[in-house]
Amino acid sequence: MGKIVCFPSLSTKQQQRILDAAPGYTLTVGKAKEIDASELKEAEIVVGWSPLVTEHVLKENSPLKWVQVWSAGVDNLPFSDLEQKGIMLTSANGVHAIPITEIILGMMLSHSRWLRQAMLYQQQAEWKSPGKPLPELHGKTAVIVGVGEIGSETARILKVLGMNVIGVRRSGKDVPNVDQMYTMSGLHEALSQGDYVINILPLTDETHHIYNQTAFEHFKSGSCFVNVGRGPCVNTEALLGALDSGQIAFAALDVFEEEPLPADHRLWGKDNVLITPHIAGSTEQYTERALDIFIQNLESYVAGKKLPLNLVNYSHKY
Known part of the structure; x- marks a missing residue:
């Protein structure tokens, strides 16, 4: 044999x-x-x-x-x-469906429930509140770009939390827990509806820099971007521009165009960015x-x- x-x-x-x-x-x-x-x-x-x-x-x-x-x-x-x-x-x-879904949820909650900011103030022993009511995930819209095994599990969990879920996938085929599905040709229309945009795309010739300046201009103003797919799917300079302008209020990033992320990179210094060192799939x-x-x-x-x-x-x- x-x-x-x-x-x-x-x-x-x-x-x-x-x-x-x-x-x-x-x-x-x-x-x-x-x-x-x-x-x-x-x-x-x-x-x-x-x-x-x-x-x-x-x-x-x-x-x-x-x-x-x-x-x-x-x-x-x-x-x-x-x-x-x-x-x-x-x-x-x-194999990553459960751990990556969990880190996506953690990233979203770290922003919506002010957890990341509270931890930063904790390091300074400073008792400080956000000064305004905190948003909930309930009732918000999440756009999952790349609805495979991970995206399907993420959609299931987000629906339990009462979120509206929009999906984007190559085939456009419907899956459970996704309220509306787009093909990749409808990406920009989908992006415009998301309070949270979650990238889980693989890296191909078609997805390289798919999040460019034009794509970020279609994001809903003040939305949040989560990337647990592939770093080169994102044009980093375009992302920085969207963060600087406020088009994107918060970005949670596990993957990057260059890894490890250089110590002098501008992303490190931004207070509206959460960085994890490519650990989303670790389990x-x-x-x-x-x-x-x-x-x-x-x-x-x-x-x-x-x-x-x-x-x-x-x-x-x-």
Whole structure:
């Protein structure tokens, strides 16, 4: 039978789950520097990713048929090489739905309920209130741009809080808990309605700098922007301009065009910006959830069936 090479670190129990799902297959688990190139060249399935795959597999003839990456994003992979060799690519899309939904909610509440500002005053031992009634999320409108697994879970939670939810996605297909759905061609119309705009788009040629000056001019005045998608989806200078003008009252950013964000970057000094260091998807449950996705795909693969989860469309690049 075939060989599976896995880069993510797995416990003995987790490794056994893979072997139970693929009887007769052999499994090699180890960090990229620890796995011998000769073993990698024999792999039929690769779990995770390493530049070694490009160096020792894609440039040569090999039995590789399927790559299951350990991340939801795939924008850094060599699509053309994988597609040319007919190698299937699946992602861990969906593994982030719960933790990223939670951080989105935390970011929104940190602004609406004045939590971030209160923490800043706490550091100065200063008893200071906002001086005006605080807004609620209830009754406000959230625009979720990129309604996939994460966006669907976010919509579910926001509806529980009594928010109106507008969605934007490539297909325009309706999903539960979204009151109105737009295709990407209706992005600017959707943006104009949002008290909160939440970006969860992947990075593609079409989404690079999709939030440019024109897009921000369509934002509702005084709205809030949350970015947990990809940093390069946003033209940072255009965002700074929207923050300076007050078109956007608050931005919560987990991803950036340049990471780490340089210490002298203007975003650090803005009191209407919340910055987190690309941690939105961090969760103690990551490995188990990613493994669940792989196992379900693996069982179908071994049975000769179509992979049911997260098969990447090379044309769309996600």
